[in-house]
Amino acid sequence: MKVFAALGVLLLVTSTASAFDIEAMPTPEMQERYDGLTHELRCMQCQNQSIADSPVGLASDLRRDVREQIIAGKTDAEIREMMVARYGNIILFRPPFQRGTAWVWIAPFLFLLIGVLVGVRIVRKRTSLVAGDDSVIDTDETAR
Amino acid sequence: MNRFLLPAAIFLALSGVLYIGVVHSPNKSTMQSALLGKPVPTFNLPVLGSPGTSLTNAQLAGRSWVLNVWGTWCAACRDEHEVLLAIGQQNVLPLVGLNWKDEDDAALDWLKQLGNPYSVVAVDKDGRTAIDFGVYGAPETFFIDPDGRVQYRHVGPMTAEVWQREFISRIPQGALP
Numbered sequence: 336m337k338v339f340a341a342l343g344v345l346l347l348v349t350s351t352a353s354a355f356d357i358e359a360m361p362t363p364e365m366q367e368r369y370d371g372l373t374h375e376l377r378c379m380q381c382q383n384q385s386i387a388d389s390p391v392g393l394a395s396d397l398r399r400d401v402r403e404q405i406i407a408g409k410t411d412a413e414i415r416e417m418m419v420a421r422y423g424n425i426i427l428f429r430p431p432f433q434r435g436t437a438w439v440w441i442a443p444f445l446f447l448l449i450g451v452l453v454g455v456r457i458v459r460k461r462t463s464l465v466a467g468d469d470s471v472i473d474t475d476e477t478a479r
Numbered sequence: 480m481n482r483f484l485l486p487a488a489i490f491l492a493l494s495g496v497l498y499i500g501v502v503h504s505p506n507k508s509t510m511q512s513a514l515l516g517k518p519v520p521t522f523n524l525p526v527l528g529s530p531g532t533s534l535t536n537a538q539l540a541g542r543s544w545v546l547n548v549w550g551t552w553c554a555a556c557r558d559e560h561e562v563l564l565a566i567g568q569q570n571v572l573p574l575v576g577l578n579w580k581d582e583d584d585a586a587l588d589w590l591k592q593l594g595n596p597y598s599v600v601a602v603d604k605d606g607r608t609a610i611d612f613g614v615y616g617a618p619e620t621f622f623i624d625p626d627g628r629v630q631y632r633h634v635g636p637m638t639a640e641v642w643q644r645e646f647i648s649r650i651p652q653g654a655l656p
Contacts, residue, residue, distance in 0.1 A: 379616075392606070393615060393616075396605070400610060421612070421613040422613045422615070423512075442496075453489075
């Protein structure tokens, strides 16, 4: 029970859009962009959290930066570009498709393809067993 | 036996991929600066202990210099302080301190008690300059060349070896006394 309560609290904390911000953005559109950007920028001190989810000082400084840039009229792409210029591609949870990052995007599909090929092979083998000779399987079964 | 060959091959291949991933995973202490080869960010910051005066990146142009990001809240900064003092005494490069998100009084106390290795300390109270430098944890130390370009960034406490290997070696020929 206690575990569930703890999980519930955790969920509550992590699902809040910007748990550490007191100040809202001036317009709902800006708020939406702010929430989006802060969730796709990595906190460089605690690398598996976004700056929206991290309580450390650097993350709050970067959130302030995002807020100011949005208000100053910068586009999302310009803000991402500025962050990459300072911290490198690693600050983006969705890095651009480039020479150095291509494998990040390709590898999952490659593994999926391998999985599908293996699956097809197994299914083919089994179907050919059934289609081939029933009596062999029957003997097998009775032999056990 | 043959039916194990393919799974074993796949297992080995996957192990290899994961091994490379683990070995090359972004290590916090070895992450390269995105600023390498790029111009040093512009800044205009108050000088610690001298109210009314400020330090700009333009004032430092024309020769190599070193920027050390520190704060009194940073335990690893205390660890490297001895090394910084020794470096300061060598006096081969201007050692500029960037006091990051700190209190002036605490910073002045720290330098009084532990000694002051810096040529000058700039105060970055709200952390904006540190962000421009791509700082993600103190201490960090940057080498900037006479053209005002960032040539190296060391993350973590400075050591005599790193200083010799990565900083002294980058001083242009003829600039050493």
